[in-house]
Amino acid sequence: MNAVTVKNLNVWFGAGADRSFAVRDVNFDVANGESFGLVGESGSGKSTILRAIAGLVPTWSGEMTVAGETLGPKRSKSFYSKVQMVFQDPYASLHPRQTVDRVLSEAMSLHGVQNVDTRIAQLLDDVGLGTGFRFRYPHQLSGGQRQRVAIARSLACGPSILLLDEPTSALDVSVQAEILNLLVDLRREHKLTYIMVSHDLGVVGHLCERIGVMKEGRFEEVLTVEDMRRSKAESPYTRHLLESSINSIR
Amino acid sequence: MTDAPLLDVENLWVKFRTRSGVFDAVRGISFTLGKERLGIVGESGSGKSMTGRAVLRLIRPPGFIEADRLDVHGEDILSLPEKRMRKLRGGRVSMIMQDPKFSLNPVMTVGQQLVEALRAHENVSRSQARQRALEVLDEVAIRDPKRVIDLYPHEVSGGMGQRIMIAMMLLPNPEILIADEPTSALDVSVQLQVLDIVDKLVRDRGMGLMFISHDLNLVAKFCDRIIIMYAGRIVETCKASELRNAQHPYTLGLLNSVPDLEHPRDHLEVLKRDPAWREAPSVSARQ
């Protein structure tokens, strides 16, 4: 069964003559346990797709079925216990006056999770922080540690789908490697499904099996990472992206 | 004076007075810059930007600089009066910052800014300056300079904004160009294009380039020589062509933690920081 099915998705901002489309006629599906990547230049509509799924943009049309629910204008509470989002900036996404403990316990009480105490210890362990970090404030954490807390928070209610919006682009390469390893392990252990946005083909190639290449709100093509690796991209645009990113490391 | 390197730095420290004592952001580094492309790499907080800013004496209180030597083309700039320093900045030594949005003035057209930048350093008429501006826009591969020169910064894309910045920095013919993460805010496809332009200009004009970046692969591609910084010190330095023979575990960690599309691995290498890295004396990168 598919974890995510998106059909003829259009997303727009503004009304009347000011209306502009950020996403145009997008179709894709993601199998249970699969990791699907969205790549493309900035402004191409990647984040908007995730935000539309997460219920953060009300102005869309098309059909979306996520974790067995057909989505309407509003998301149910149970939706957020199955689908969670992780954002790019670990500095902006945590409340500066809340300890890690408070961040995690609030995320759990929102979804009626039992045994909060043991769960927090478990979560901190899962994301490689350990309970020593439990009563720290965000300013007492490094960028990588904050992103681990944000990931722990997204896992607090036991979701099956994570929407990851450039989760490592604000981090150093060495810290990025730690977070990517963590995401690989968590997906395996918790049988998670990912949709991950990144502008970095190396990162997407590391974590995903298939990718959708976006340009100006549309899908240029959907291809497997294996095909991408073997330079079997069909669209000239995808080939251009591939060349730039391979060139930049040669 | 002609034999002197463009930049000669010996035992440079950048310190900050904080509530908990003095924090050493740069700890006694030494390097030279000739007519070459010198890369400065390291993770965030390693002291790269402070090194670049120190060369222009742009460290603001509570920060301050100490050094045994800080020479620009044979001239000691440690003791230079601030007024002369201002003339040097953007004149003989130019700096490109990461984000054009913060560096370009939003209420002036591209042309007005270029003309002003040039007239601040050279005694030229407005119409001469405008002519030079059109030429330099062409040099940074802007297709329609006559149209672009009358646009405001918000009317150009990020990649074009960064090329305009570069044009502005190049106008007074600097000897040294310091580029601090010049393309980190740009898309990969635009990044290479912008760097190719910088690269060509540096070669054609025989400038010295200090290219500061967290991206070791990118630096290796665009530089002749590389300095690798950790905790305010230089832990290793090498020719870019010999990066693959690098020895320091930190350098190797930076190289191997990058996911490579063509060589997939289940797990990426992560840095295991050794306290000894921080204590080891800084390696000299003077030539």
Ligand SMILES: Nc1ncnc2c1ncn2[C@@H]1O[C@H](COP(=O)(O)OP(=O)(O)O)[C@@H](O)[C@H]1O
């Ligand atoms: N809240 C918003 N209001 C108006 N336009 C928006 C809004 N959010 C995004 N957009 C526009 O939608 C387009 C796609 O943006 P986005 O999905 O953020 O791109 P990406 O994530 O690929 O960089 C852009 O042109 C952007 O300016």
Ligand SMILES: Nc1ncnc2c1ncn2[C@@H]1O[C@H](COP(=O)(O)OP(=O)(O)O)[C@@H](O)[C@H]1O
């Ligand atoms: N005003 C300041 N007070 C104290 N420390 C500072 C200040 N500004 C920068 N630093 C410290 O100086 C160090 C080097 O910073 P920087 O040169 O910007 O690093 P990089 O450019 O390599 O990321 C960092 O540890 C940073 O926290």
Ligand SMILES: [Mg+2]
């Ligand atoms: Mg985005």
Ligand SMILES: [Mg+2]
């Ligand atoms: Mg910096």
